[in-house]
Amino acid sequence: MPGAGHRHDLVGLVSGRDGVLVVGASLAGLRTVHELRTCGFDGAIRLLGGEQTLPYDRPPLSKGYLAGTVGTEAVQLTSEEELRSLDVEFVRGVHARSIDLDARRVSCDDGTDLAFDRLVAATGGHAVTPQWVRDLPGPGVLRTVEDADGLRGLVRPGTRVVIVGGGFVGSEVAATLCSAGVRVTLLVDGDVVLGRLGPRVAGVFTDLLRRRGVEVRSHATVIDATPDESGVHLVLADGTTLEGDLALAAVGSAPTTAWLGELAGPHAAPMTVDRHGRAHERVWGAGDVTGTGHWAEAVRQARVAARSIVGREDRTTHRLLDEVPYAWTDQFEVKVQTLGRPAATDTFHPLPGHDVGSLCFSGVYSRAGQVTGAVMADRPQDLARMRRHLAAPTRVSAVLDDAVASGESA
Amino acid sequence: MSQQLHVDENKCAGHALCTVIAPDLFEMDDRGKAIVIGQVDDANLAEAEEAVAECPALAIAMTSSGS
Numbered sequence: 001m002p003g004a005g006h007r008h009d010l011v012g013l014v015s016g017r018d019g020v021l022v023v024g025a026s027l028a029g030l031r032t033v034h035e036l037r038t039c040g041f042d043g044a045i046r047l048l049g050g051e052q053t054l055p056y057d058r059p060p061l062s063k064g065y066l067a068g069t070v071g072t073e074a075v076q077l078t079s080e081e082e083l084r085s086l087d088v089e090f091v092r093g094v095h096a097r098s099i100d101l102d103a104r105r106v107s108c109d110d111g112t113d114l115a116f117d118r119l120v121a122a123t124g125g126h127a128v129t130p131q132w133v134r135d136l137p138g139p140g141v142l143r144t145v146e147d148a149d150g151l152r153g154l155v156r157p158g159t160r161v162v163i164v165g166g167g168f169v170g171s172e173v174a175a176t177l178c179s180a181g182v183r184v185t186l187l188v189d190g191d192v193v194l195g196r197l198g199p200r201v202a203g204v205f206t207d208l209l210r211r212r213g214v215e216v217r218s219h220a221t222v223i224d225a226t227p228d229e230s231g232v233h234l235v236l237a238d239g240t241t242l243e244g245d246l247a248l249a250a251v252g253s254a255p256t257t258a259w260l261g262e263l264a265g266p267h268a269a270p271m272t273v274d275r276h277g278r279a280h281e282r283v284w285g286a287g288d289v290t291g292t293g294h295w296a297e298a299v300r301q302a303r304v305a306a307r308s309i310v311g312r313e314d315r316t317t318h319r320l321l322d323e324v325p326y327a328w329t330d331q332f333e334v335k336v337q338t339l340g341r342p343a344a345t346d347t348f349h350p351l352p353g354h355d356v357g358s359l360c361f362s363g364v365y366s367r368a369g370q371v372t373g374a375v376m377a378d379r380p381q382d383l384a385r386m387r388r389h390l391a392a393p394t395r396v397s398a399v400l401d402d403a404v405a406s407g408e409s410a
Numbered sequence: 411m412s413q414q415l416h417v418d419e420n421k422c423a424g425h426a427l428c429t430v431i432a433p434d435l436f437e438m439d440d441r442g443k444a445i446v447i448g449q450v451d452d453a454n455l456a457e458a459e460e461a462v463a464e465c466p467a468l469a470i471a472m473t474s475s476g477s
Contacts, residue, residue, distance in 0.1 A: 038463070059423075074420070296425060299466045316464065326425060335424065335442050380442035383426035384433065 025049025028287025157181030166193030170250030277305035340373030
């Protein structure tokens with residue numbers, strides 16, 4: 001009967017015969033869906049999310065959302081309405097457990113198997129959780145909205161918080177909490193916070209944290225921590241101890257790849273993908289699952305993967321493939337933007353006339369005379385020009401001469 | 411009929427790609443937000459459309475106005 005054939009097609013569609021299964025309702029996962037539709041993909045799309053929430057944005061979690069100046073709606077990346085208009089089946093609260101590439105199935109922790117024709121892994125990463133933080137009160141790490149809610153609920157003016165790790169998350173949380181009157185001690189393993197920006201730039205942001213009241217301790221490593229009646233008791237590698245009401249480990253994230261089996265290496269190795277995000281004939285990866293760790297890179301990889309799936313290779317695809325790596329952090333009121341992948345040991349050159357100590361400057365990094373990256377502190381107006389400089393191999397002298405010629409100074 | 415560009419300030423995260431794609435239409439202001447500085451016309455319509463499509467934060471919209 002005619003209805004049966006139609007029904008069969010529908011079942012086939014729903015089980016993913018023609019469909020793309022996006023695992024991970026992350027920024028990368030959602031942007032993959034968005035780009036697939038923008039590029040005209042009209043097959044079935046299923047988006048699998050481990051949390052009960054709509055996809056949300058992580059950068060505000062250590063900034064405005066933690067401070068309470070922006071609410072839930074400001075971190076949501078989409079709405080039920082938009083998901084409907086994207087014609088995506090959103091499955092929430094379910095984690096992928098394993099993948100069978102031959103059978104084209106993903107097994108989930110709720111006991112279901114999901115078939116796919118093509119799959120995009122966008123499961124992101126999870127906060128590295130050191131053993132010492134596991135028995136302490138509070139979330140212990142900051143990665144999810146739940147973590148941010150938990151931390152926000154436990155701090156008030158005067159609360160003593162020890163933050164371990166001086167990267168983007170650790171320094172941002174320190175700045176946010178300190179601004180809210182929380183007594184923050186920030187332990188860093190090197191000399192300075194934001195060490196990857198090199199000693200000169202990192203130094204001014206370390207000084208800024210100190211001036212605003214954060215106690216920054218260099219070369220400090222926690223080896224043990226115990227909860228006690230007054231809070232937490234931390235033991236450092238140099239034998240000293242530290243008391244606080246709460247402790248937070250901000251020591252990086254690891255890609256969430258355990259479910260990917262042979263597509264990722266052992267021991268939380270990132271998923272290996274080619275420049276189009278492809279890991280296998282039918283599998284792509286985008287975002288932190290590939291070990292990248294930055295917002296703009298997640299967006300870029302998601303779009304590249306979607307374009308690879310639909311076979312779209314146009315000018316936009318090429319620009320995405322050649323995009324200069326970009327990241328940013330907010331250190332109190334100063335927006336710090338970086339381009340490229342400079343090493344901490346590269347030479348830093350402020351643009352002529354720019355004073356690093358003023359916290360309003362731009363500069364470039366070089367290695368053997370070649371530009372490797374750029375940093376802009378409170379200078380968003382320089383970003384476009386710096387992007388152009390970094391788009392092709394450039395001598396550092398050319399960038400500095402151009403800055404003089406264009407008469408730009410801070 | 412003319413096309414109007416709009417930047418959603420709440421979404422704009424200051425990536426500045428629009429100022430690279432369409433320097434005659436966008437500029438970064440001193441708060442790190444993109445602002446519209448030009449009018450869309452036949453000569454720059456393609457750039458404008460590209461800027462809308464390329465914004466990583468999906469913060470730019472183009473609407474038709476007038477007739």
